[in-house]
């Protein structure tokens with residue numbers, strides 16, 4: 376690094392030139408511009424380049440050339456740009472970019488579609504909260520449009536409370552995460568199973584084989600009305616399965632349907648060195664098989680008691696309920712050696728709330744309003760891999776790692 380570059384970064388009064396090039400992107404263009412500038416012995420203070428639909432915006436902030444060469448530099452850059460069919464603008468000034476404000480966040484917006492109206496509303500809300508949008512870039516165009524705003528000026532919590540409650544109204548999902556190395560640090564992701572990792576409710580799959588779907592649904596509704604707590608409703612529903620042949624377990628395993636994007640999410644997280652686990656108010660008879668099949672690091676659930684080849688209608692071992700899920704998240708984090716602040720929990724139900732609030736980032740996945748409102752953030756599109764975008768991972772990175780697209 377040259378002495379003048381460090382001087383340029385430090386000095387507010389150092390004359391600098393902002394060179395902006397816009398036009399059709401072609402190979403050799405960036406080299407061409409800097410080759411032209413090199414003739415004047417200037418140093419580079421900053422470079423930003425964006426290509427959108429084949430058009431390039433290239434901004435170079437350089438030190439002013441010595442002596443009377445500025446006019447000559449301007450003329451040379453303009454004639455070079457003209458020869459490439461580009462437009463060029465050169466603005467004189469002093470110093471470097473204005474330093475970014477304190478309180479930096481990543482605001483991820485998921486839209487399906489992302490409308491200009493909702494983008495305007497979000498940008499206005501960020502400004503009203505006293506924050507500044509420093510950079511914007513697209514994380515993904517598939518299966519949803521995901522855009523990330525790098526924002527500074529107010530703490531992430533302030534920004535979150537300004538934006539999150541309005542997401543539904545804007546027709547988008549919004550996640551606000553504090554910037555910093557922690558976001559890149561290795562993490563643990565723990566998911567609920569029923570209606571999160573899988574599209575089904577496992578107890579209902581068992582109930583269908585026992586011919587007691589209606590009774591199970593009645594108990595579920597009563598629990599939802601708050602007449603029974605989770606443990607009571609679990610015992611009441613499992614009791615209805617008493618006498619069922621144990622071969623039903625294999626049938627239920629085969630019926631389980633993964634949520635779209637589940638494999639992509641898990642595969643990508645594992646490649647990035649994350650540890651991934653599931654906690655379920657359902658049954659180990661299903662979660663153990665999922666752990667094996669998906670290469671999960673952790674799995675915990677209730678265990679259906681099977682005696683002499685038949686379900687007894689009881690569960691054994693530690694009950695996984697609302698408090699149990701949060702306890703298991705802590706336990707997995709400890710075993711994984713990951714601080715709680717670097718954990719992510721994903722779930723859809725009221726019994727996931729303690730876990731979502733215990734995690735560093737709690738994601739309500741296609742959840743009921745009560746869960747959505749209590750969680751740090753929510754995803755309301757039916758693709759589990761969109762959670763990757765909340766972590767700042769781009770679709771391009773996912774696909775480059777795969778060498779292919781789909782799951």
Ligand SMILES: [Mg+2]
Nearest residue numbers: 567569570724
């Ligand atoms: Mg669930």
